[in-house]
Amino acid sequence: MSGELLLLAIGSCSMDVLLRFFRERGISGKNISVDVFFEKHASATQRDRIVISINGDNDLLSIDAEMIKAVAISGGVTSRMKLGSNIDVRIAANGTK
Secondary structure (H helix, E strand, C coil): CCCHHHHHHHHHHHHHHHHHHHHHCCCCCCCCEEEEEEECCCCCCCCCEEEEEEEECHHHHHCCHHHHHHHHCCCHHHHHHCCCCCEEEEEEECCCC
């Protein structure tokens, strides 16, 4: 259970800024989801990576992936977390990873 509230805050923050970003470009957010999880580091002395996985339909492919990644970590909670954490943003269209 450790860290679940942190992941919830990161996911909520990312989803909020992403939905705003997509709607400004005329893309519906109803088929877009954000999953956030920890990915264990190989070394026990290193922090786990926080992964933000953005999933959606092919509309995601029409937007520059680097721009989507930048938006996903631009919210208040996420931008503060990235200062001291390893955060990886992954994008998958139509359920591909």
